[in-house]
Amino acid sequence: MRIDDSSIRVDRDTCIACGICVERCIMDNLRLSVAPCRQACPINMNCQGYIRLIALGQEDMAIQQLLPFGPLLNFIAEKCTAPCEKVCVRKQKDGALHILELKRYLVKKYRDQLNTINVSEKKSNKTIGIIGTGISGLACGFKAIQSGHSVFFFTRSFDAGKKDNILDMIRKVLENFKAVFLNDKDLVDSSGQVRKFDALVLSSLEDQQLLGSEFKPVPENTHVDKISHQLHENIFCSDTGASKNNPVFEIARAFETIESVNRFLNNEPLDWGRGFYTQEGAVKAYKTDFRVGNDEPRIPMENVLGKMDADTAKKQASRCFSCGRAFEKNQTCWYCLPCELECPQKALYVDIPYLVK
Amino acid sequence: MNIRRMQTDILIIGGGSAGCMAAIRAKEIAPEINICIWEKADFKYSGSIARGMDALNIVCIPNLSDPDLYLEAIQSGCKGVVDSDPSYVMAQRSYDLLKKLEKWGVRFIVDKKGNYRTLQYHVKGRFQTAMDEPDLKLILAQKVLEKNVTILNRIMGISLLKDGDQISGAVGMNTRTGELIVSQAKTVILCAGGQARFNLPNSGYLYGTFDYPGNSGDGFIMGLDAGAKLTGMEYCSSVNLIKDASMPLLAITVTRGGRVMDCFENVIMEGAVNRIDEMNKAVDEGRGPLRISLKHLPEETISEIEHILFTCERPVQERFFRNRHIDFRTHDIELWPTEVQLCGGHGMSGIRVDENAWTGIYGLYAAGDVACVPKQHLTGAFVFGEIAAENAVKVTKNINDVCVDEKKILSILNKKESRENNLDKNIDIKEFEYKVRRIIGDYIPSPKNEYKLHRWLEWSKVFKNDLEMKVKIEDGHDLARLYEIEHIIRCADCSAVAAITRKESRWGDAHFRSDYPETDNQNWQKHVLVLQGDKYENLDTTTAPVSGLNQKEIFHEN
Numbered sequence: 001m002r003i004d005d006s007s008i009r010v011d012r013d014t015c016i017a018c019g020i021c022v023e024r025c026i027m028d029n030l031r032l033s034v035a036p037c038r039q040a041c042p043i044n045m046n047c048q049g050y051i052r053l054i055a056l057g058q059e060d061m062a063i064q065q066l067l068p069f070g071p072l073l074n075f076i077a078e079k080c081t082a083p084c085e086k087v088c089v090r091k092q093k094d095g096a097l098h099i100l101e102l103k104r105y106l107v108k109k110y111r112d113q114l115n116t117i118n119v120s121e122k123k124s125n126k127t128i129g130i131i132g133t134g135i136s137g138l139a140c141g142f143k144a145i146q147s148g149h150s151v152f153f154f155t156r157s158f159d160a161g162k163k164d165n166i167l168d169m170i171r172k173v174l175e176n177f178k179a180v181f182l183n184d185k186d187l188v189d190s191s192g193q194v195r196k197f198d199a200l201v202l203s204s205l206e207d208q209q210l211l212g213s214e215f216k217p218v219p220e221n222t223h224v225d226k227i228s229h230q231l232h233e234n235i236f237c238s239d240t241g242a243s244k245n246n247p248v249f250e251i252a253r254a255f256e257t258i259e260s261v262n263r264f265l266n267n268e269p270l271d272w273g274r275g276f277y278t279q280e281g282a283v284k285a286y287k288t289d290f291r292v293g294n295d296e297p298r299i300p301m302e303n304v305l306g307k308m309d310a311d312t313a314k315k316q317a318s319r320c321f322s323c324g325r326a327f328e329k330n331q332t333c334w335y336c337l338p339c340e341l342e343c344p345q346k347a348l349y350v351d352i353p354y355l356v357k
Numbered sequence: 358m359n360i361r362r363m364q365t366d367i368l369i370i371g372g373g374s375a376g377c378m379a380a381i382r383a384k385e386i387a388p389e390i391n392i393c394i395w396e397k398a399d400f401k402y403s404g405s406i407a408r409g410m411d412a413l414n415i416v417c418i419p420n421l422s423d424p425d426l427y428l429e430a431i432q433s434g435c436k437g438v439v440d441s442d443p444s445y446v447m448a449q450r451s452y453d454l455l456k457k458l459e460k461w462g463v464r465f466i467v468d469k470k471g472n473y474r475t476l477q478y479h480v481k482g483r484f485q486t487a488m489d490e491p492d493l494k495l496i497l498a499q500k501v502l503e504k505n506v507t508i509l510n511r512i513m514g515i516s517l518l519k520d521g522d523q524i525s526g527a528v529g530m531n532t533r534t535g536e537l538i539v540s541q542a543k544t545v546i547l548c549a550g551g552q553a554r555f556n557l558p559n560s561g562y563l564y565g566t567f568d569y570p571g572n573s574g575d576g577f578i579m580g581l582d583a584g585a586k587l588t589g590m591e592y593c594s595s596v597n598l599i600k601d602a603s604m605p606l607l608a609i610t611v612t613r614g615g616r617v618m619d620c621f622e623n624v625i626m627e628g629a630v631n632r633i634d635e636m637n638k639a640v641d642e643g644r645g646p647l648r649i650s651l652k653h654l655p656e657e658t659i660s661e662i663e664h665i666l667f668t669c670e671r672p673v674q675e676r677f678f679r680n681r682h683i684d685f686r687t688h689d690i691e692l693w694p695t696e697v698q699l700c701g702g703h704g705m706s707g708i709r710v711d712e713n714a715w716t717g718i719y720g721l722y723a724a725g726d727v728a729c730v731p732k733q734h735l736t737g738a739f740v741f742g743e744i745a746a747e748n749a750v751k752v753t754k755n756i757n758d759v760c761v762d763e764k765k766i767l768s769i770l771n772k773k774e775s776r777e778n779n780l781d782k783n784i785d786i787k788e789f790e791y792k793v794r795r796i797i798g799d800y801i802p803s804p805k806n807e808y809k810l811h812r813w814l815e816w817s818k819v820f821k822n823d824l825e826m827k828v829k830i831e832d833g834h835d836l837a838r839l840y841e842i843e844h845i846i847r848c849a850d851c852s853a854v855a856a857i858t859r860k861e862s863r864w865g866d867a868h869f870r871s872d873y874p875e876t877d878n879q880n881w882q883k884h885v886l887v888l889q890g891d892k893y894e895n896l897d898t899t900t901a902p903v904s905g906l907n908q909k910e911i912f913h914e915n
């Protein structure tokens with residue numbers, strides 16, 4: 001006898017695997033099966049989401065999916081090595097979906113919308129110092145501002161002369177959101193006092209040298225905890241020494257670091273309940289590089305708009321198999337319908353289990 | 358040892374109707390106090406109301422009804438076993454509550470003259486006040502969010518902690534990862550609902566219950582372990598509702614003119630839900646199945662009924678009836694007894710509380726379905742949520758610091774780890790739940806007798822052993838479910854010992870002992886209380902007199 005049948009139907013064409021239904025379910029019935037592309041993405045970006053929305057002709061909604069990454073997208077779209085494409089299921093049939101190209105298309109076309117940061121409504125009165133203004137420092141700053149903190153950057157002397165258009169662009173946006181940029185010498189302020197922060201984030205282990213002896217952990221730390229990124233009390237370091245073959249990993253580590261900082265500031269444990277969305281899954285998927293199908297070069301950022309328009313983008317996006325979606329994992333449905341009500345795409349239909357029907 | 362630690366002033370366990378109201382009220386009177394809600398599911402829609410509601414079952418509207426009349430109605434409805442103070446206080450505060458909800462934008466139905474639409478749901482008096490609010494839970498949740506309350510979703514309370522005789526916090530578990538969390542708290546308000554998953558519903562589908570199946574008696578057992586007393590556990594409440602679906606419709610249809618009929622077309626009720634006992638009797642005498650007929654009503658009324666049934670409480674009813682090709686204009690609705698629930702909101706089982714929502718343990722309050730204020734429904738959940746908050750705030754201000762019991766935490770952790778360990782375990786958790794609930798259905802509900810009830814107690818030992826030694830766990834969800842099933846088994850134990858103690862029959866089907874078929878007002882018009890003995894296995898029972906009973910006002914049927 002089947003004692004637990006029931007039936008949630010999800011429309012593959014419209015489901016964007018956002019996971020809202022999973023969060024809202026009041027019986028813990030649903031789970032999200034995460035598409036390979038998203039599993040492979042170091043920062044867990046919902047590729048399937050924006051691609052499905054392009055395919056449905058809803059580009060304005062598609063860009064919404066990307067907004068949580070704000071100006072960082074300029075960097076991501078330019079520099080990412082697209083691990084997502086390497087695991088795309090379509091690859092075995094007729095070549096991976098051009099996920100990176102579609103991202104470049106969106107980022108280029110809607111770049112004005114990306115010059116902003118959705119700051120959390122809950123204002124914090126905490127100040128965070130960040131040493132280093134490479135991509136990992138800027139990403140930390142971005143996430144910290146998003147979490148409502150005030151941010152001070154300290155450019156390291158060996159970074160100072162470097163010029164990078166994309167990083168400068170990100171920096172400008174952060175400045176608009178009141179980030180202060182200083183030099184590493186300014187770690188001591190004009191009156192000779194060491195500046196005090198609620199938390200300090202280093203871009204690399206070597207940055208310990210810049211700290212005054214009041215803060216420097218003795219003996220110096222030689223490795224960083226992979227999950228918590230904590231170095232010493234309120235000092236964190238985003239670099240865990242893990243591989244750097246995809247620059248986007250640096251952003252991922254920055255996000256993890258700020259998550260820890262937030263927990264630290266809220267007096268929450270740094271490791272509890274993590275691991276659900278950590279990089280482990282991502283790294284594993286990244287290594288499954290089955291190298292089937294085409295590896296043709298992608299259209300570079302500069303001329304993506306010349307080569308792609310709404311129609312070609314839509315055609316490309318329509319090739320997506322829609323691998324990820326919500327599914328009924330636990331068979332505990334009470335057919336109460338919040339999941340259906342909250343689905344932004346109206347892709348979910350709750351049927352009454354056969355035993356009851 | 359991966360345990361999350363936190364600290365708060367007031368900890369509310371369960372973010373349903375009562376929990377939300379308690380949080381709002383506490384912040385209203387003391388915004389500086391820290392409040393945290395642990396919610397087993399996701400707070401936005403969780404709980405019995407899930408989305409909306411069609412009526413506030415008890416409101417004493419001035420000039421129409423008063424608390425004294427309500428007391429008469431409820432005393433007669435409970436056959437005299439109800440303390441008067443809590444019910445009286447609830448009725449007194451009910452109209453202010455209605456006004457407050459209205460201010461928040463909850464829509465009550467008002468006629469052209471500005472009078473509330475009231476319906477008769479009790480033996481006397483029109484206390485039920487119609488509402489048309491599909492978004493009730495959303496409104497509540499919004500209010501809580503505005504008040505800066507910490508809300509932790511997917512945290513299921515499993516045990517309370519004490520510092521001497523006083524409450525000092527609780528241990529919870531993440532229902533997705535199985536990780537433990539410990540909160541130190543000066544006071545705790547239990548709002549974790551009743552026991553919806555008792556025996557199996559008639560459909561055989563584990564979660565096809567009337568009440569929200571996330572409520573699995575956790576609150577009862579947490580209270581019991583902490584030393585609170587459970588009352589009325591022998592009251593196995595079951596109503597006649599939509600066959601197979603167990604969804605509510607009685608009040609909505611009957612109070613608007615629907616007829617409840619037996620299979621010989623005798624009309625049992627029409628226009629008022631005042632003869633529930635008669636319905637059960639008809640079924641017992643073989644005059645079932647009962648049905649509700651709406652055919653005779655004007656189109657206008659039928660569409661109003663449809664509108665309410667299909668939007669407020671269980672909107673899924675529309676699909677249910679469509680699937681079965683049932684149109685109220687041409688077809689009757691078949692009814693069937695639901696599964697049994699133990700519930701302090703619809704029934705009369707739960708943690709014993711006084712009119713201050715106090716459980717008798719310093720710092721521990723209980724409100725809503727988890728506490729027994731007989732048939733308090735939503736009104737009770739809201740009013741006692743507020744009362745619990747008011748008293749908890751007072752007590753919290755007098756407490757400086759509390760310690761949590763580290764030894765107990767360690768033993769909970771060890772137990773959890775042994776349950777997580779799958780070595781040599783092979784019983785599927787779903788089958789386990791199915792069997793537990795099937796056996797409960799065999800031995801606990803009426804007709805009861807000493808032999809049957811003892812049979813359950815024997816099975817219970819087997820199940821408790823299987824639970825520790827044989828049931829296989831795959832993830833955090835399964836682990837949380839294992840704890841829920843443990844609570845189901847222990848609630849059944851409580852129900853069995855209470856039923857063994859009450860050597861009489863009372864409340865019709867809710868407690869019928871074939872070995873003591875008569876009602877014995879002389880000896881048994883009192884409460885049967887269950888309390889934890891010195892060991893985990895031991896349960897003690899005692900009795901307590903009913904307080905504030907006015908004998909003259911009770912009329913016993915028959």
Ligand SMILES: Cc1cc2nc3c(=O)[nH]c(=O)nc-3n(C[C@H](O)[C@H](O)[C@H](O)COP(=O)(O)OP(=O)(O)OC[C@H]3O[C@@H](n4cnc5c(N)ncnc54)[C@H](O)[C@@H]3O)c2cc1C
Pocket residue numbers: 370371372373374375376395396397398403404405406410411412413414415512513514515548549550551567568569571572573575576605670671702703724725726727733734735736738
């Ligand atoms: C279908 C239906 C229709 C109803 N219609 C009416 C009506 O028309 N009029 C009326 O007056 N009353 C009605 N009621 C009754 C009323 O809804 C309930 O009495 C009231 O909502 C109970 O509130 P509560 O807060 O005690 O429980 P709930 O609102 O059920 O909340 C309990 C909460 O606790 C959580 N929880 C459970 N266990 C734990 C745990 N271990 N740890 C943490 N959290 C936990 C649950 O997830 C849930 O959110 C109805 C009930 C149902 C089920």
Ligand code: SF4
Pocket residue numbers: 008024025026027028029030332333334335336337338339340350
């Ligand atoms: S209907 Fe309710 S229980 Fe079922 S999946 Fe949706 S939210 Fe979960």
